[in-house]
Amino acid sequence: MKKLVLVLGDQLKADSSAFNHFDAAKDEVIMIESEFEANYVWTHKAKIALFLSAMRHFAEVLKKKKYALTYVKQSKLSIVSVLKEHIQKHHFTHLVCVEPGEWRLRKELQDLASELQIYLTIEPDNHFYCDFDEFKEWVGDKKEIRLEYFYRYLRKKHKVLIQEDGEPEGGQWNFDEQNRKPYPKKGPGQITEPKWFTPDAISKEVMTYVESTYSKHPGELESFAWAVTREQALLALSHFIEYRLPLFGAHQDAMWTNTPFGWHSILSTSLNLKLIDPKEVVDSAIQAYEKKQVSLSAVEGFVRQILGWREFIRGMYYLDMPKMAEDNFYQHQRKLPDWYWTANTKMACMKDAIQQTLKYGYAHHIQRLMVTGNVALLAELLPQQVCEWYLAIYVDALEWVELPNTAGMALFANGGRFTSKPYVASGAYIKRMSNYCESCSYQSSKRYGPDACPMTTLYWNFLINHRAEFEKNPRTRLMTANLQKIDAEEQLLITQHAQTLLNNLENI
Ligand SMILES: Cc1cc2nc3c(=O)[nH]c(=O)nc-3n(C[C@H](O)[C@H](O)[C@H](O)COP(=O)(O)OP(=O)(O)OC[C@H]3O[C@@H](n4cnc5c(N)ncnc54)[C@H](O)[C@@H]3O)c2cc1C
Ligand code: SF4
Structure with a gap:
C-alpha cells in the first residue's frame, strides 16, 4: 500500500519517525505552505519567513535523498484542505505523520482520515527524550505535578550529570544560587554575539514574498539571520557552547537595555523546527563540562531548561489539552492593549x-x-x-x-x-x-x-x-x-x- 508522509513546517528532521517505515521506491512525501497558517494568528513576519525558508531548505534535503516530494507553495487553503485534494486526486489510502505540535491539527487530521476513510498513522515524535505515554505514566495520580521531580527522573533515567553512585553530579540537583544573578552595576560588559547567518537566495526569495504578502503583519525582517538548515543550527550550537554557555547560568535572568540576547543560547528556533535534537544539545553541553570548559552550575542551569522544562511543558500540553486553551482561573477579561x-x-x-x-x-x-x-x-x-x-x-x-x-x-x-x-x-x-x-x-x-x-x-x-x-x-x-x-x-x-x-x- 502506497503511503503519503506529511511533513509539517516544524518537523524538519531527516531521520524523523515519520520515515520509520518509508519505502522510497513507492511512498511519497508532501510539504505544504499554507497562508491560512500564517493568518490564523497575526504572525510576526520573521516567524513566517523562518518557517518557509527552513521548509524550503529541508525540501532540498529530501530531494537529495530522491524522495518523491510534492511541495505546495503559497497555498491560500489550510493544510488539511490541500491534503484532502491531494489524497483524493492521487488515491492515497494511508497517511503518515509525526505527532503535530498543535492539538487542533491532530484533530483535523483525524477528522480528515475518517471522512476519507483512509488509514492514519500518527507516529510518536523521536525528537524528544520523553514521549507522551511515559509522561502520563510519570504523572500517574500525583497530587502535585512539578518540574523538579520530572527533571530528576529524566536525569536519572538518561544518566545526565549523574555520578556513579546514582547521586547528582556535584551532590546537588540545583545550582540556582550561583545562577540567576543580575549583571554587574556597570552593565553586562562585552558579550560574544550569537551566531547569525546571512540570508541566502532561498531566504531572500521567501523574505520578498513575506514583505509583499504579509506587509501589514507585525515585526520586521531587516535583522533576519536565523539558522534555517541543520548545518547552520549545528554551527550555532557549537558557537554557543564555546563562547556563551560559560556565562549562561550566572546571568540567565538578567536584563539590560540594548542587550536582547544576553548569554542565552538562541537555539529554541532550531530545536522547535527539529533542525537539531535536544539530546545533541545536552550532550554537547556535557562534553564541554567534562573537558572543564564550563562550570557545573552553568551546565546544570542549561540542561535543566532543555531536559527539564522543554520536555515537561510538552507533556503538560498533551495532558491538559484542549482544556488548557480555555482555562481562565481568575476570569480576567480585559482586552490586550494595542x-x-x-x-x-x-x-x-x-x-x-x-x-x-x-x-x-x-x-x-x-x-x-x-x-x-x-x-x-x-x-x-x-x-x-x-x-x-x-x-x-x-x-x-x-x-x-x-x-x-x-x-x-x-x-x-x-x-x-x-x-x-x-x-x-x-x-x-x-x-x-x-x-x-x-x-x-x-x-x-x-x-x-x-x-x-x-x-x-x-x-x-x-x-x-x-x-x-x-x-x-x-x-x-x-x-x-x-x-x-x-x-x-x-x-x-x-x-x-x-x-x-x-x-x-x-x-x-
Ligand atoms: C510566557 C512565555 C512564553 C514562551 N513561549 C515559548 C515559545 O513559544 N517557544 C519556545 O520555544 N519557548 C517559549 N518559552 C520558553 C523560553 O522563554 C524560550 O524557550 C527561550 O526564551 C528561547 O530562547 P533561547 O533559545 O535563547 O533559550 P535559553 O534560555 O538559552 O534556553 C535553552 C533552551 O531551553 C528551552 N527552554 C527554556 N525554557 C523553556 C521553557 N520554559 N519551556 C520550554 N522550553 C524551554 C528552549 O528550547 C531553549 O532554547 C516561553 C516562556 C514564557 C515565560
Ligand atoms: S514600568 Fe518603569 S519603573 Fe516600572 S518596572 Fe518597568 S521600567 Fe521599572
Whole structure:
C-alpha cells in the first residue's frame, strides 16, 4: 500500500519517525505552505519567513535523498484542505505523520482520515527524550505535578550529570544560587554575539514574498539571520557552547537595555523546527563540562531548561489539552492593549522587551515571564488574547510550548496545575534584575500617584484582591505578610490608582 508522509513546517528532521517505515521506491512525501497558517494568528513576519525558508531548505534535503516530494507553495487553503485534494486526486489510502505540535491539527487530521476513510498513522515524535505515554505514566495520580521531580527522573533515567553512585553530579540537583544573578552595576560588559547567518537566495526569495504578502503583519525582517538548515543550527550550537554557555547560568535572568540576547543560547528556533535534537544539545553541553570548559552550575542551569522544562511543558500540553486553551482561573477579561503590538508604552521595561520582539521575534525567558507576562497577569488581560499574542509574535512559538508557558506559567490561567504560585512581581524585581527603571518615566518604588510604576501599583492591587488565596499558600504567604506593612489608607489609594490604570490601559 502506497503511503503519503506529511511533513509539517516544524518537523524538519531527516531521520524523523515519520520515515520509520518509508519505502522510497513507492511512498511519497508532501510539504505544504499554507497562508491560512500564517493568518490564523497575526504572525510576526520573521516567524513566517523562518518557517518557509527552513521548509524550503529541508525540501532540498529530501530531494537529495530522491524522495518523491510534492511541495505546495503559497497555498491560500489550510493544510488539511490541500491534503484532502491531494489524497483524493492521487488515491492515497494511508497517511503518515509525526505527532503535530498543535492539538487542533491532530484533530483535523483525524477528522480528515475518517471522512476519507483512509488509514492514519500518527507516529510518536523521536525528537524528544520523553514521549507522551511515559509522561502520563510519570504523572500517574500525583497530587502535585512539578518540574523538579520530572527533571530528576529524566536525569536519572538518561544518566545526565549523574555520578556513579546514582547521586547528582556535584551532590546537588540545583545550582540556582550561583545562577540567576543580575549583571554587574556597570552593565553586562562585552558579550560574544550569537551566531547569525546571512540570508541566502532561498531566504531572500521567501523574505520578498513575506514583505509583499504579509506587509501589514507585525515585526520586521531587516535583522533576519536565523539558522534555517541543520548545518547552520549545528554551527550555532557549537558557537554557543564555546563562547556563551560559560556565562549562561550566572546571568540567565538578567536584563539590560540594548542587550536582547544576553548569554542565552538562541537555539529554541532550531530545536522547535527539529533542525537539531535536544539530546545533541545536552550532550554537547556535557562534553564541554567534562573537558572543564564550563562550570557545573552553568551546565546544570542549561540542561535543566532543555531536559527539564522543554520536555515537561510538552507533556503538560498533551495532558491538559484542549482544556488548557480555555482555562481562565481568575476570569480576567480585559482586552490586550494595542501597545503589545507597537511597543508604544511609557513603561521602559515593556517598551524594551516589545521593541526587541518586533525587531527579532525574540525576547528571553525572563522578559517573557516577568515583563510582558507579569504585566498581562497584573493587568487582568484575557488569557486567550495574551496567548494569541505570544503565539504570533515569537519566532520559536509553537502551541505545544507557547501555551503551557503563557497560560500555565505566566498567567496562572489553569490555577496552578503545574506551578506552585502565580509569577507576579512588582517594579522592585525589575529594578533588581535590570537597568530599565533608570530610564523610565515611572518610579519603581512608588505604589500610587501619577508617576507610580504601573507594575508596582498593579502588583499590590493584585495581592490585595487575592489576599485570602495567597495567605493559604506557604509559597506566597510572605508576599501578603509584606502587605500587612501597608496601612488601610494607603491600600485604598493603591486600589483606586490601580482602577484608574486598569480603565486606561492603552495609555500607560
Ligand atoms: C510566557 C512565555 C512564553 C514562551 N513561549 C515559548 C515559545 O513559544 N517557544 C519556545 O520555544 N519557548 C517559549 N518559552 C520558553 C523560553 O522563554 C524560550 O524557550 C527561550 O526564551 C528561547 O530562547 P533561547 O533559545 O535563547 O533559550 P535559553 O534560555 O538559552 O534556553 C535553552 C533552551 O531551553 C528551552 N527552554 C527554556 N525554557 C523553556 C521553557 N520554559 N519551556 C520550554 N522550553 C524551554 C528552549 O528550547 C531553549 O532554547 C516561553 C516562556 C514564557 C515565560
Ligand atoms: S519603573 Fe516600572 S514600568 Fe518603569 S521600567 Fe521599572 S518596572 Fe518597568
